[in-house]
Amino acid sequence: MAGKIHENLNISKAIFREIDADDPNAESTVIESLCMNCGENGITRIFLTKIPYYKDIMLMSFECEHCNYQNNEIQSAGKIEEKGIKIKLSINSKSDINRQVVKSDYTSICIPHLDFEIPSQSQKGEITTVEGIINRAIVGLQHDQDCRKQIDTKAAEQIEQFINKLHDLMNVDEPFIILLEDISGNTTVQNPKAPQKDEECEVHLFRRTMQQNHILGIYSENEDTILQSINEDEYTLEEIEGEIITFKTNCPECNAVCETNMKMTKIPYFKEVVIMATVCEICGHKTNEVKSGSGIEPEGIKIQITVNAKEDFSRDLLKSETCHMNIPELDLEIGPATLGGRFTTVEGIIISIKDQLASSTTLIGDTADSNIVKKMNNFITQLDKILHENKKITLILDDPAGNSYVQSLSDIGCDDKLKITKYTRTFEQNEELGLNDMKVENY
Template sequence: MAAEERQTTSEKKAKPIFCELSANDLEPEITKIESLCVECGKNGITRLLLTKIPHYKDVILMSFECEHCGYQNNEIQNGGKIAEKGVKITLQVATQQDLNRIMVKSDYTSICIPHLDFEIPAQSQKGEITTIEGIINRSIRALEQDQSRRREEFPDTAIEIDLFISKLHALKVLDEPFTIIFQDISGNSYVENPKAPIKDTQCNITYFKRTKEQNCILGIYLDNEDALLKPIQEGEYTLEQIEGEVLSFPTNCPDCNSPCETNMKLTNIPHFKEIVIMATLCESCGHRTNEVKSGGGIEPQGVRIEVTITGKEDFTRDLLKSETCDMEIPELELEVGPAALGGRFTTVEGIITAIKEQLSSSTAFTGDSSDLETGKRMKTFIAHLEEILDGQREVTLILNDPAGNSYVQSLSDDGPDDRLKIIKYDRSFEQNEELGLNDMKVENY
């Protein structure tokens, strides 16, 4: 890509992620290597920087520059492991602020604008940090690249492309709202929420289970799939044998990748079901993870649980949030996706405290990239959570689990009490798709 193409207004808007750091601050963290220039064939310099994007994850920024021909290129790659599921992000673009949203896309992200019947296939562009406007600008530049030659050789085609380019320009002036869809099988794409931590009503994020072919595209091969599906043989552990026992197995730390151990215990929640509690502690970096998984599979119906929090009595309720459960506090306009806190077995007070701690420690609000408005909004929001924990504010906590594996303890011996509402519902096709149930084969297996 030409040097002048990297200096568009929209791509400059992505700079605030680390723009307050000076070159001297970044220099010790930057790795420089010699690389071959694809334009002139001579050696240039590639600079690598590991950084963290607010609300997202660690990424590797790569910048190449050739001093011989002036060629420049910038790419972004995921600095962690591939996500367990793919992600689909549907954004309604209605204001200039939406055009300015920071967007992270991987190599495996396809982009679709249904309004124009326009699609950018996956793996046709390198991963990058840009904005919604930047994506439109890049598409315009790509279409304009050979227009002069087309006007001479294929004038009719050139007229059609000019007409389409004018439609892309109209998107930037927002003559009417439009929808843009990002689908990434690696699960490593992200669209900024300018109202964080308040729910982003214009952005819908869903996760899907990858197919075997999509796993192969990512280089994931499960050679032992057949072995995993074999029934338990005589002499192996059964659920009855391991219940109450703590089992350990080797794994790698998700932060530093050092060898460590995960402890696992099967336990039973009274009046509910069996669950598996998993805990990992890395002695190298001190990283801790606690995770809860259902021991009974997916329920026939989803469950929606509403608990009204009025005081200390409600804080003591046992609470199980599965890894497929969304949480919501309508009074604060707060919505927590299933991946934010993972699976947890705690209390109502514990889950609200976990939300507060995660927001308080987020670099998005405490780091150099945070702006005054975002910081102020976050302080106000955390103050509201503290009011709830102090019993000064009555709110409703809603757990919505399509897998039906979440639970809140009742304070009554005869079913739900007057401040607890449990509703079971039939899952939609989309929810079954996200859980991987639509393609599941259960007959003649």
């Protein structure tokens, strides 16, 4: 960013506490910053806000009244995601070219149709559109074209031809694909059909390599410190089970030191799981998470449950952090990262879906779309009818890791409303779980 923020300002703590992301009337914070263009002091405005269906972000806008230089930047206001993200978007019409895109500093963009790539960390994070990404590439290629025509006519002609091809893409003369890859996991593309599935957009999560973790400033020494704090007393499995273990960690919101409580417990007729809860006394942030205590199963599992009576809502349900959920009657699909790992009931998971969608409908400023808000409110109303009127639905959990579970109401096997199917994972699913590169021979 052109305006360098003074080092003595602790933005991550002091400013964030002054700005309420849920308050539409919240004001931006203004500070003096050094303009890297002319060296004079300019003004940087910082605003913490929430992108609908996404997360909290920090918007920064710099303006210098001495040279009129302006610059805008976006940064994630939350933690780095546990996995990186790959997005494959098919552009078939002008409406697709107008989709909003949130990308971080670590997002690489590729258009295979033209063999064109924008490398990671070559551009700052921003809120833009697919058209904006292409237009920015055109502006960059046009820079110094006049001088290039005088020095190297052939290179200038080739660049001009390529610029024309980019203009053709913006006209969508023919369908094309754009690929976005972000090792920080903080990139997203607008779904105009939300909360229904976006047929034109494919999203895959992947485990970062050690080198990619180092690019993000994540080193194994930090993990070893946490593990050491857990293992100092040399707990055995029998001692851990049923006991609550407390260890220090960093808050994912304000990065302050807080405590995480961890407990290993056994789900009847299933397996052991680890339940973790974190509460930050500084900012009040709370998180709950459930992880499998016995690793990845040899096969994936698909659970289908028909819900149309009161007893169905009270079934215990474990959704792991790798589980996809689907309600065909509502044309609703939920990825594994949306709700994370949860141990709850069928009613509890539906309430969590409703709460997640309700909190995502806070459309701010010029981004407000009355049609989307109306559509989302109608969808939330349908979820209310399911909860209060016992409207029949089918809840499907698809977990490639095989670590999800729904309680059966029968003493032996599955009851007539519950169907469990095990399947062999695909190469892509193994890749997402990090199994293809795992070497276990001769250990």
